[in-house]
Amino acid sequence: MIEVKELKKVYRVNVKKPGMMGAVQNLFRSEWTEKTAIGGISFQAHEGQALACIGENGAGKSTLIKVLIGILTPTAGEVSVFGKDPRKAGRPYLREIGVVFGQKSNLWIDIPVIESYQAVQTLYRLDRQVFQRNLEQIVGLLELEPLLSSPARKLSLGQRMRADIGMVFLHEPKLLFLDEPTIGLDINVKHTIRTFLRKMNQEKGTGILLTSHDLDDIDEICDDAVVLSKGKLIYDGTLDQLKHRYVTEKMVRVTGRPRQEIRLLLPGARVSAEGRTTKVVYQPGQYSSEEVLHAVTSAFEIEDITIQEPDIDEVVSRIFQKGEDA
């Protein structure tokens, strides 16, 4: 479905000198430097795949999405989606994909949501029955009924995002690009949106390419991931493998009053305390679970204890640390 070969994208940026003098100088002579957003990456995604694109700010995620949509021209390398070059495939291609940018709305901001939907019906030349069927399904799943008659600018962020996500499914895209779709939303809305996207992916086979800072999004919606760091691809595979590759540690979280200094009992572990809760992270090869438990019971009057693998947040921050070391 998506094929990216040696993709490179370099921006030319205006360098402004600081201060008033710099601003004045910039009026007469601008200086430019090159900034590499994507520095030669290759990966593939198959039909119906839900792929996450993980990366810190400025890693090149949004640039990658824009190149795949055909909004940006690559500096070098090849990109093909459905076997076509997005830059050249033009409108027939745009009809097959859907795009949601979390920070911007696709709705016409001043007009009622339902009118925006009807505009989409006309603009995408959708058959009336198809439109009606999709509309009903979307309205049902995303609980849009009460929002349809309000202008988009009067909606709350969560409502607007639901309306935006709904709109992009009206034309039954085969592939959906989502750039930070749940940014700034509360947990209920996030849940609704994630469940909806997952359902569409599994039932309709809609391919998904998602970027998000919210790793729960990625966990719930996607099976596979590519990880970008500073424009380089540093991982391409399943989400589970990603966790296993980088997570070799276990974590015990214990709440209770300390009796003894745990650091002395387990000198090789990383210990961090936050209020009455203490986190102990250790390598399984270093200590056995029994040793750890023994140490914890003697060090605390235990009120509550959990043993877990570090979550995906932990994984990602680990990856980026490694990326920086390299």
Add this chain to the structure above:
Amino acid sequence: MIRIFMKMKEQYIKTEMEYTFNFWMMLVSGILTKVLSMAVPFVIYSYIPDIAGWKRDEIFLIMSFLFIAEGNCSVFFQGIWDIPAMIFDGQFDAVLSRPVSPLFQVLSYGMGLQGISSLGVGTVSLFVLLARLDVLSVKTILMSLFFVVCGTILCMSVYLIGNCTAFWYDSGGRTTIPYVAASVGQYAKYPVQIYPGAVRFVLSFVIPYAFICVVPVQILRGEHQLLFAAAMFGISVTFFLLARLVFERGIRHYESMGM
């Protein structure tokens, strides 16, 4: 396409009407501005009988054509003025990711209330003046319609070219070039013959406001009717094609630069 375009505009009018007070204020202030701008020639002509062979009502007729063209642009093509902001805040990405002509999307966006007043004042005074100059007939009405269509296209093209400069310059969401163009164009409220050659050239072929309003009145006065009408048509088509080319080039630049 036309249907959806009109439907968008209808929605924008409805939105504006929700704010009743603002709606009337804008409407009334718009009418006042236009009517008051007619006061200047009114005062001048109470002292001098004619300027370079132009009568007072002919000057008002020039203004009427300008008001109508500007009004049409504001009512129908207000979205052009949003281009710099759309580029700046990334909204343009959404425009480019839809399978619909970007120009159509930009034009369908937004609507200027002041334009309604401008259009109204212009239309009323056009009819009054045609009657006062004793040339009101089916023929002159049809001619006026042609002038208005050409004028609107010209006005739109100038705005579009001006606003498209934002594709090339990091403008922070605002650009002054189209404002400069529009305010220079205001000099064409008076017959361009009164200006030195260089100014006349600018107003005819660089910022061709003369063709929006002065040339139509010249045609109505009976000067070189066929030649001027053909020139108007030619200039309108040329500027429209030029504006479209600039817009498309702008998009290509946007695509290769990224913002």
